Amino acid sequence: MNAIPAELFDWSQNAPSHLFYQTGGRRPFIERAEGVYIWDAQGRRFLDGSSGAMVSNIGHGNKRVLDAMRDQMNATTFGYRLHFENEPAERLASVLSKLSPQGLDRVFFASGGSEAVESCIKLARQYALAKGETKRTEVISRFPSYHGSTFGALAVTGYGPLNDPFAPMVREMPKIPAPRAYLDRDNSSDEARGLRYADMLRGKIEELGPENVLAFIMEPVGGASTGALVAPDSYYQRVRDICDDYGVLLIYDEVMTGVGRTGTFLAAEHWGQSPDIIALSKGLGAGYVPLGAMIARRDIVDPVVANGGFMHGYTYAGNPLACAAGLAVIREIYEQDLMANTARIGALLKSRLDNLTARFPFIGDVRGKGLLLAFELVANRETMTPLPKDANAFAKLVEYAYEEQLIIYSRRTHGGYEGDHFLVCPPMIATESHVDEIMEKLTKSLDRLAGELKLPVNG
Numbered sequence: 001m002n003a004i005p006a007e008l009f010d011w012s013q014n015a016p017s018h019l020f021y022q023t024g025g026r027r028p029f030i031e032r033a034e035g036v037y038i039w040d041a042q043g044r045r046f047l048d049g050s051s052g053a054m055v056s057n058i059g060h061g062n063k064r065v066l067d068a069m070r071d072q073m074n075a076t077t078f079g080y081r082l083h084f085e086n087e088p089a090e091r092l093a094s095v096l097s098k099l100s101p102q103g104l105d106r107v108f109f110a111s112g113g114s115e116a117v118e119s120c121i122k123l124a125r126q127y128a129l130a131k132g133e134t135k136r137t138e139v140i141s142r143f144p145s146y147h148g149s150t151f152g153a154l155a156v157t158g159y160g161p162l163n164d165p166f167a168p169m170v171r172e173m174p175k176i177p178a179p180r181a182y183l184d185r186d187n188s189s190d191e192a193r194g195l196r197y198a199d200m201l202r203g204k205i206e207e208l209g210p211e212n213v214l215a216f217i218m219e220p221v222g223g224a225s226t227g228a229l230v231a232p233d234s235y236y237q238r239v240r241d242i243c244d245d246y247g248v249l250l251i252y253d254e255v256m257t258g259v260g261r262t263g264t265f266l267a268a269e270h271w272g273q274s275p276d277i278i279a280l281s282k283g284l285g286a287g288y289v290p291l292g293a294m295i296a297r298r299d300i301v302d303p304v305v306a307n308g309g310f311m312h313g314y315t316y317a318g319n320p321l322a323c324a325a326g327l328a329v330i331r332e333i334y335e336q337d338l339m340a341n342t343a344r345i346g347a348l349l350k351s352r353l354d355n356l357t358a359r360f361p362f363i364g365d366v367r368g369k370g371l372l373l374a375f376e377l378v379a380n381r382e383t384m385t386p387l388p389k390d391a392n393a394f395a396k397l398v399e400y401a402y403e404e405q406l407i408i409y410s411r412r413t414h415g416g417y418e419g420d421h422f423l424v425c426p427p428m429i430a431t432e433s434h435v436d437e438i439m440e441k442l443t444k445s446l447d448r449l450a451g452e453l454k455l456p457v458n459g
Helices: 063-075 085-098 113-129 151-155 160-169 190-208 236-244 267-271 298-306 320-335 338-359 393-403 431-451
Strands: 030-034 037-038 045-050 106-108 140-142 176-177 213-218 250-253 277-280 294-296 363-369 371-375 409-411 420-424
Touching: 037 409, 045 363, 085 106, 085 294, 085 320, 106 113, 106 250, 106 298, 113 151, 113 213, 113 250, 113 298, 140 190, 140 294, 160 250, 176 190, 176 371, 190 213, 190 236, 213 236, 236 250, 267 431, 294 298, 320 338, 338 363, 338 431, 371 393, 393 420, 393 431
Parallel strands: 140 176, 140 213, 213 250, 250 277
Antiparallel strands: 030 037, 037 045, 106 294, 277 294, 363 371, 371 420, 409 420
């Protein structure tokens, strides 16, 4: 055996990092995590008020999930799908088909949300080709929105800082306005506003030519780019009807909303909707493994397979270790009745966030479903004018909360360059006492922000 150079594996937490991500900033090293808490190497305990990036749905360190992963590791951690089938993948596909709307019973696995969305788009296109509808290439999405960071997913994303650097390299897909009815200042009812936003899809299809439109992709509850945006109820069925009228596939991006995050297994269930294709990730692996999935109607998949096969794939698609973890995550959600807990604790947390508007007049809106919740800061609640973008409230409040050992998640509201919203999305195992702790730390952070930016505070 060759000797290992002594310096090869030498490493210290104090050494300069060779990693890079979005920024050059540093964070403390994580030591361990359990339940809703994360400890750093200095022993400080953080409440994970955003479930990472809305990922850790069942909390950290779940023993039964870890045991399921160990059992699978003792058998095998990898089997390439062209060489072997594996039981965890088949079992998980069966479970997902049973939990999806009727007819959506074919599952394709991926390793994350961007991959899942990319898979949805490619399946839609190959279905059109299998039917001989070769002109169908346009995938309509919304602005703002977020669907992933690969070039295909980026083409349907609507968030300036992520799109603009790559605009010369990507064929951007057509957009319609996201249904941000809470910003409208007219005398319309919520129902009328929902229908108006949905009818923008009809207008865009007509503008592009129905024969050219392949699909419409939407987040049933908005994610990071719109901050837990919920459309008026009338929006959802009208969108379904419009897609049916023109033979356009309806894709639901449930990467963030799926697997119980909104209080139902799929957010589509809140409105009784049955999309044609669904993208899942985040809560499916729940932070234990990278895992994503596309769920599609059989009558979409079968013509594609018969027409030469699905020309797409990933090395780790259907990985047995990842699928064993996903199965264990879903089992925990049902055995612990976490969707009911999500609905109950989510309603409590939302009411507590609503109560903050009395103290902080610069909170312009609180929105969301279940434990996918957000609040938006504004300069004027009546007009919903954003705070000055140079104030960087979206970054400052996150830092103030972090210093209070509370983790929340922020983005720019108006397409990425201005506006400030914050996602508060603790794991589905959160309790009333965790809500109390979140609110105490968040209130202190908002007080500090108000003091620095000279924003009004009542009482």
